[in-house]
Amino acid sequence: MILAFLVAFFFAMNIGASGAAASMGVAYGSGAIKRRWVALVICAVAIVGGSVFGGQKVVKTISSGLIPEQVFTVQVAMLALLAATLSLFIANVLGIPLSTSEITIGAVAGVGIAYHVLYIKQLLFIIMFWLITPVVAFTLTFVIGKLIHRVKSKYPDLENGKWRPLFIFLVILTGFFEAYSAGMKNVANAIAPLVGAHLLTIDTALLLGGLFVALGAILLGRRVLETNGKKITKVSLLEGISISATSSTLVISAALFGIPLPIAQITTSSIVGIGSAQEGWKVFQKGIVTQMLKVWFVAPFISMLLAYSFIKMLQSDGYAIFMVAAGVLATLGVISLLKDTKQKKHVGGISQ
Template identity: 75%
Template structure:
């Protein structure tokens, strides 16, 4: 069972790398500062390991003992938690959607807490409040920055060319590195915190091992998500890329120093959307990839919560009554969604 727990953690770590790659280096790739994907992903991996080893301790503590009591993390609970989070993250990676691993990990841990009625609700609500606020803050900052950059470019159209281009190129790579560093501070904890909570690893060993596997996942599996964040939302210039990466890394690093796991994928994507909105107005929200991202962000934490809760009730407690309620809830939800779609189609047909 212990070997299975480690396999689940390392598999999750690699999926974290695949998702976090776009969140950290997508801007540097999109702006043209880094032209080859493998170079962007290699830099991402190195920064993630550094951030994990030197700054991941407080977030690890929050996830391992700040949401549910530490003694709840048995080997079986570790496996269920990590597999629930992996399922949600793997689904997002297949779709090419950059997803916050903190949200799905904490969702899975919350499912455990609800199953055993030991959830620290106030602490969870405190973290969720930051999940809601910080993407809005990131969007607002880059929207304003985008407007200012547009005016600057109108006044100095050749600003990013000539002698200044190498300077801006270096700056966007540096800010991208620190964004990946912030991902290491926060994201690696999602994979290793359950193992630390179960006393299967020390914090230091867990962060080093987890950092290596997250970096491997970024390098080997991050290409598609990198493309989504880098190319499909909006195009960004070098100065815009610096603004996006600096905003994301500042918010995430500041929160991680206090042990708050912010959703870096959402913050970076919101920053890019804010920049795109400054360029294109409401048109950026009409893109299919943006609406798809927003839906996945909302659904994923509940999916991992549901999977972990269901697995505990079914596999560990054999509580068929709870499983029946869960199944009924899923069927009812799907039925309502289908009914709303049918009603919308009928209204559309009448209006035509």
């Protein structure tokens, strides 16, 4: 039980590190907030508020909406959290803003598959929103970005004139609400398994989880804040307002119905939408964008595979563990072969 709490709170801190960029990266990247620590403190305060006052429905979805609640024993909760934590920790080390909802749902799905009790319709319903909302966010901010470009071409000094203080305030305010939406949704990812295992009540879990997510944002959020704030594209104040407003509106609306949307993907898709309005499709040629897309696709499967493997180890199912190991080795072999093929083509091209 102690280990389950330790894993959950470590996971919560990593959620804070990842969610910091998703919520306050725009305010920091646009120059509305000059210092990183200020952006991270604002993020932390908003996350606690969103968790305590709005996180209940998402907790119920994760703790009992995908698999039967009775499956969440203390051991199962710990293993699901461990699988999600390892996936998120790898992404944070790489500085990639990863959706904690995806890896948590992936881990819970891995548990459900191991016990043959996964609610597939509910899972597909959530995945549908995962696929649709980043596209919606990209489209909205792309259109808004084009409109902003037209307005700024007519009024080039608009953001530096008398309206600048108002624009700065609005960027910070929308960033605050984006962090609030992260609290409503992301904290549940860390503490829902504990609630499912009846180790904590929902209200207590949301308070403790919110505090640890906030602590993680302050202590571990710098690298991811830099990635979302400055490494994808440069945003102005008006563009920052549109990004944060779009992301927070989508995520808060979904959280009110208990749907855990991937806030990191939505925010980053919004930033890429603005970047596409500025630079055209060149933004997709940047290494950081392609790297994020690959991590987003792979991460849920990694957490699902880890959770499934851990459960099978708990069940002492040697055949299933052997098949998982064989699958991992086969995947690594295919990756190695693809790399060798690319190197041979590159060498052949040079020799010619």
